[in-house]
Amino acid sequence: xxxxxxxxxxxxxxxxxxxxxxxxxxxxxxxxxxxxxxxxxxxxxxxxxxxxxxxxxxxxxxxxxxxxxxxxxxxxxxxxxxxxxxxxxxxxxxxxxxxxxxxxxxxxxxxxxxxxxxxxxxxxxxxxxxxxxxxx
Amino acid sequence: xxxxxxxxxxxxxxxxxxxxxxxxxxxxxxxxxxxxxxxxxxxxxxxxxxxxxxxxxxxxxxxxxxxxxxxxxxxxxxxxxxxxxxxxxxxxxxxxxxxxxxxxxxxxxxxxxxxxxxxxxxxxxxxxxxxxxxxxxxxxxxx
Numbered sequence: 001x002x003x004x005x006x007x008x009x010x011x012x013x014x015x016x017x018x019x020x021x022x023x024x025x026x027x028x029x030x031x032x033x034x035x036x037x038x039x040x041x042x043x044x045x046x047x048x049x050x051x052x053x054x055x056x057x058x059x060x061x062x063x064x065x066x067x068x069x070x071x072x073x074x075x076x077x078x079x080x081x082x083x084x085x086x087x088x089x090x091x092x093x094x095x096x097x098x099x100x101x102x103x104x105x106x107x108x109x110x111x112x113x114x115x116x117x118x119x120x121x122x123x124x125x126x127x128x129x130x131x132x133x134x135x136x
Numbered sequence: 137x138x139x140x141x142x143x144x145x146x147x148x149x150x151x152x153x154x155x156x157x158x159x160x161x162x163x164x165x166x167x168x169x170x171x172x173x174x175x176x177x178x179x180x181x182x183x184x185x186x187x188x189x190x191x192x193x194x195x196x197x198x199x200x201x202x203x204x205x206x207x208x209x210x211x212x213x214x215x216x217x218x219x220x221x222x223x224x225x226x227x228x229x230x231x232x233x234x235x236x237x238x239x240x241x242x243x244x245x246x247x248x249x250x251x252x253x254x255x256x257x258x259x260x261x262x263x264x265x266x267x268x269x270x271x272x273x274x275x276x277x278x279x
Contacts, residue, residue: 007214007231009170034230038223045217047230049190049257074258076186079179085168086175086190113192113257 008032009085014092027089031069035095042101042119048091049113050074056110058117060103065095067115173235174210174259183265185241192257193230199254201261203247208263211236244269 014028022028034045044065048056051069059066069091102122109116170176174189189210191199199212216232244266251262 005228005231007173007233007235009173009175011175032229033227034217034225035227036217036219036223036225038220042226045193045230047192047257049192052256074188076179079181079184079186081177082180082185083168083176083178085170086177087167088177112194112254113190 011086011089013087013089024090027087029087029089029091031067031091031093033093033095040121042098042121044095044115044117044119046091046093046115046117047113048110048115050088051091051110051113051115053110056108056115058106058108060097060106063097063099065097065106065117067091067093067095069115172237173231174237176210176237176239178239180242183270185245185263187239187261187263189237189259189261190257191254191259194254194257194259196254199252199259201250201252203245203250203263206241206244208239208241208245208261209236210239210259210261 012030014030016022032047036043046067046069048069050071052072055070055072057066057068057070059068071088071090074088097119098121100121102120105120105122107118174191177188179186179188187208187210191212191214194212194214198215199210202209202211211234213234214232241263245263246266249264253260253262
């Protein structure tokens with residue numbers, strides 16, 4: 001299956017709701033994601049360059065998957081910024097997951113700045129037929 | 137009537153301050169629209185330059201770095217996903233394809249002294265000014 005979206009260099013910043021301020025002076029970006037499904041499995045790929053595997057936080061809250069990636073300060077000592085086309089910042093994105101996902105078996109792998117999540121559609125969560133016993 | 141007048145002013149003030157903020161962002165010397173993919177940031181020292189680029193999901197074997205005089209070329213390919221039959225996309229925001237950026241440095245760089253490191257999807261290229269291009273101090277003799 002062809003994946004022919006063009007490469008896009010611009011990052012999207014998280015919009016803060018009015019009146020809310022950040023506690024850290026760091027920018028927060030919405031990381032780009034690719035989501036596909038094959039063989040009863042949903043795969044989510046999230047681009048978070050600059051984030052090490054140990055700096056990824058994933059929380060599944062009710063039916064919302066909350067992803068958070070923090071970057072370390074990479075300002076080289078003794079140098080000054082001479083030209084800039086992108087900002088360095090953390091990443092945040094939430095996804096609503098379908099109800100029939102096996103919540104105990106979500107796999108996450110972080111490599112080369114890309115987070116890969118595998119969510120399996122669980123049989124147990126599929127519609128269960130309930131037998132009706134007639135009472136006498 | 138007075139209340140209406142004041143709240144109209146507030147609206148204009150709010151609009152103006154919001155426009156000012158946008159203008160500051162655009163005219164700020166520290167963020168330019170990327171001239172291509174990938175976006176780059178450059179740091180400079182007296183005779184050294186560091187060029188950074190965000191290339192998540194790109195393998196180091198798929199990146200080519202070349203130096204010619206004062207020009208640095210970063211090119212490569214972000215490979216598309218190779219999905220099996222029957223795969224369905226729900227969302228597709230991450231692109232793929234070949235990329236090339238040609239960057240002009242403020243001076244000639246030494247092609248023997250280039251260091252490139254790819255870590256967590258961030259490429260860092262370190263360059264040093266070539267000796268031949270360093271300014272020579274000329275002493276003034278008394279006549």
